[in-house]
Amino acid sequence: MIRTKIFVRLELLPAILLAITAATIFTWTTLGQTSSQTAIAGNTKTDSFPVTFTDIAGAAGISTPTIYGGIERKRYIIETNGCGVAFFDFDNDGWLDVLILSGTRLELSPKEKPTNRLYRNNRNGTFTDVTDKAGLRRTGWASSVCVGDYDNDGNEDLFLTYWGQNVLYHNNGNGSFSDLTEKLGLSTQGTRWGSGCTFVDYDRDGNLDLFVANYLKFDTAKVPEPGKGNNCYWKGIPVNCGPKGLPTDTNLLYHNRGDGTFADVSEASGVAKVQGRYSMTATTTDFNNDGWPDIYVACDSTSSTLYRNNRDGTFTDVALEAGCAYNEDGQAQAGMGLATGDYNNDGLIDIFKTHFSEDLPVLYKNSGKGYFDDASRSAGFDHTPYVEWGTGLVDFDNDGWSDILIVTGNVYPEVEKILKEYPHRGPRLVYQNSRNGRFKEVTAQMGAGTLSPKSSRGCAFGDFDNDGDIDVLVMNMNEPPLLLRNEYINSRVGGRNNWLTLKLEGTKSNRSAIGARVVLRAGGLVQVQEVTSQSSYYSHNDRRLHFGLGSTEKADSIEIRWPNGERETILNVAANQIVTIKEGEQGNRGTREQGNRGTGEQGNRGTGED
Ligand SMILES: [Ca+2]
Ligand SMILES: [Ca+2]
Ligand SMILES: [Ca+2]
Ligand SMILES: [Ca+2]
Numbered sequence: 365m366i367r368t369k370i371f372v373r374l375e376l377l378p379a380i381l382l383a384i385t386a387a388t389i390f391t392w393t394t395l396g397q398t399s400s401q402t403a404i405a406g407n408t409k410t411d412s413f414p415v416t417f418t419d420i421a422g423a424a425g426i427s428t429p430t431i432y433g434g435i436e437r438k439r440y441i442i443e444t445n446g447c448g449v450a451f452f453d454f455d456n457d458g459w460l461d462v463l464i465l466s467g468t469r470l471e472l473s474p475k476e477k478p479t480n481r482l483y484r485n486n487r488n489g490t491f492t493d494v495t496d497k498a499g500l501r502r503t504g505w506a507s508s509v510c511v512g513d514y515d516n517d518g519n520e521d522l523f524l525t526y527w528g529q530n531v532l533y534h535n536n537g538n539g540s541f542s543d544l545t546e547k548l549g550l551s552t553q554g555t556r557w558g559s560g561c562t563f564v565d566y567d568r569d570g571n572l573d574l575f576v577a578n579y580l581k582f583d584t585a586k587v588p589e590p591g592k593g594n595n596c597y598w599k600g601i602p603v604n605c606g607p608k609g610l611p612t613d614t615n616l617l618y619h620n621r622g623d624g625t626f627a628d629v630s631e632a633s634g635v636a637k638v639q640g641r642y643s644m645t646a647t648t649t650d651f652n653n654d655g656w657p658d659i660y661v662a663c664d665s666t667s668s669t670l671y672r673n674n675r676d677g678t679f680t681d682v683a684l685e686a687g688c689a690y691n692e693d694g695q696a697q698a699g700m701g702l703a704t705g706d707y708n709n710d711g712l713i714d715i716f717k718t719h720f721s722e723d724l725p726v727l728y729k730n731s732g733k734g735y736f737d738d739a740s741r742s743a744g745f746d747h748t749p750y751v752e753w754g755t756g757l758v759d760f761d762n763d764g765w766s767d768i769l770i771v772t773g774n775v776y777p778e779v780e781k782i783l784k785e786y787p788h789r790g791p792r793l794v795y796q797n798s799r800n801g802r803f804k805e806v807t808a809q810m811g812a813g814t815l816s817p818k819s820s821r822g823c824a825f826g827d828f829d830n831d832g833d834i835d836v837l838v839m840n841m842n843e844p845p846l847l848l849r850n851e852y853i854n855s856r857v858g859g860r861n862n863w864l865t866l867k868l869e870g871t872k873s874n875r876s877a878i879g880a881r882v883v884l885r886a887g888g889l890v891q892v893q894e895v896t897s898q899s900s901y902y903s904h905n906d907r908r909l910h911f912g913l914g915s916t917e918k919a920d921s922i923e924i925r926w927p928n929g930e931r932e933t934i935l936n937v938a939a940n941q942i943v944t945i946k947e948g949e950q951g952n953r954g955t956r957e958q959g960n961r962g963t964g965e966q967g968n969r970g971t972g973e974d
Contacts, residue, residue, distance in 0.1 A: 413796045413806045415760045417813035417848035424847055425491045431478035432467035432841045436777055439470060439590060441606040442527055442582055444775040446821030448508045448902030449839045451828060452520050454535060459485040460828045460906055462837060464845050465506040477503055485828060499540045504528055508902030512563030514572045514620060516875040523574060525558025527582060549626045550618060557582050560646030563897040564657050565874045566673055568928050571620035572874045575659050577643035578613035599783060603776040607642045607664050615643055634678045641666045647899045648879060649704045649713050652734060655929045657879045662699030662717050688715055688728045692738035697723055701901030705757030705766050706892045708801050718752035718770055721786060725752055744802045750790040751775055754823030754901035758834050761852055762861035762912030764889045765797035771838050773819030789817035813848045826906025832863045832940060834910055862913040862939035868895060871947040872928055879927035882909055887916030913939050
């Protein structure tokens with residue numbers, strides 16, 4: 365556990381406020397995890413959130429609409445869930461490229477050939493569509509993407525889930541990808557509806573394994589038309605049926621044998637024992653801090669799943685006892701998207717999960733004692749009329765505290781024609797971290813990129829222009845994506861917060877470093893992040909870890925716990941740069957201490973912070 369610490373830090377307000385307010389300095393305090401809710405009053409004002417977003421997708425060359433089902437009407441649930449996006453660097457040039465998944469239409473005209481699209485970052489604010497060159501053209505009902513270098517060859521590979529057959533694309537390292545699904549043993553029997561997925565090295569042997577969720581069993585021949593069944597109405601209006609009333613499916617786990625093939629260990633691992641869930645987004649994080657990666661799955665209309673890694677190749681669903689299966693009223697929620705991160709900087713990874721309209725998102729605060737507390741209401745969240753999807757716990761203004769962005773969009777385009785209070789297209793909701801356990805909604809001041817109405821699903825977070833602030837990529841149903849450029853760094857002349865971005869590369873551990881945990885200390889603040897393979901909604905974020913440092917000019921220490929459990933610490937790393945850290949090698953920047961080798965095997969349950 366984090367030692368209880370008391371610290372006080374001063375920070376200059378942005379220069380623009382100097383003229384407005386006489387009090388140019390404010391103070392905040394964190395008293396460790398037990399009393400982080402009791403920060404000194406004052407804190408941030410809403411009008412001080414110095415971030416706006418500009419949508420530059422069209423100007424950047426990302427302008428093809430993402431086809432996903434009917435526009436005015438959805439006959440079946442397959443048309444409603446949409447798909448994810450990824451920020452990842454497929455050509456290893458240090459600049460994030462963009463992958464946008466695609467659906468299709470039930471009645472497709474011969475002219476229409478909707479496809480997933482890969483856009484290469486031209487490093488000048490524009491992108492080039494390289495889908496065909498990359499061999500990624502494919503028409504179908506794609507759901508999600510997870511990214512990881514499963515064969516440790518230095519090139520990030522892709523796994524995509526589908527209603528139909530999932531696909532593993534091996535990155536050939538020359539700009540092209542090959543579909544190796546069958547060769548690797550990743551084909552499924554018959555038609556299944558793959559939903560979330562995540563690469564995860566659950567046995568810590570250095571080879572990425574693969575978890576794949578399934579949403580439900582769907583067959584157009586067996587599902588009634590809108591209004592033709594009990595679960596085919598919403599607010600009295602006939603809509604597509606489900607998910608309630610449709611048969612559930614089980615999830616999959618594939619073990620990477622390290623010889624270029626995977627073994628289906630869904631049964632032997634206990635993963636398939638979890639039944640009766642409509643599983644959606646999957647993410648891996650070490651929630652109990654024992655050094656072994658766990659898997660959390662946001663589930664729709666049913667309790668969510670926390671697969672605890674038993675360290676022997678098996679998993680047990682502990683969501684119920686851990687308090688992250690239901691909300692605090694014991695109700696199952698519509699779990700769509702999720703973000704993991706340490707919102708209150710107490711050293712413990714928390715969960716934020718998005719939900720259906722007229723519900724509130726859930727913020728599960730990690731107690732560090734094996735369970736989570738539902739902190740949604742105490743953190744300031746409330747019901748919204750929007751269906752909420754992709755989300756991230758992301759520090760947009762580099763102050764060292766994670767803010768939240770949520771993309772929204774209703775699933776029933778039929779409804780807004782009758783009930784205007786449930787618009788099909790919604791805004792991106794933005795919440796500023798008040799640094800006292802609470803969030804403040806700042807959507808209205810965030811600019812057109814945030815307010816333009818869209819029916820969004822997946823979104824990904826990453827610094828595509830390498831300028832030091834986190835940007836956002838958003839999938840929209842039957843419209844072009846949004847590429848929201850964060851204007852924070854550009855617009856702050858002097859007085860802006862510092863940052864540090866870390867790209868981790870495993871050598872003995874999996875090369876993508878998925879599951880690596882970083883504890884960064886700077887200016888009295890302790891921040892914890894882990895490298896993930898999927899989060900938000902069905903999407904993949906920039907796997908480089910981005911830390912805001914406030915007014916501090918350097919990180920005092922960066923402790924890395926690699927996925928195999930070994931630790932390294934780097935001291936005194938200057939701010940405002942992107943640093944690549946290779947496992948086991950002396951750092952190019954700063955000084956490195958010898959790690960506490962071998963402390964990971966037995967897990968050090970609950971002692972991850974000395
Ligand atoms: Ca690139
Ligand atoms: Ca690879
Ligand atoms: Ca493995
Ligand atoms: Ca940026």
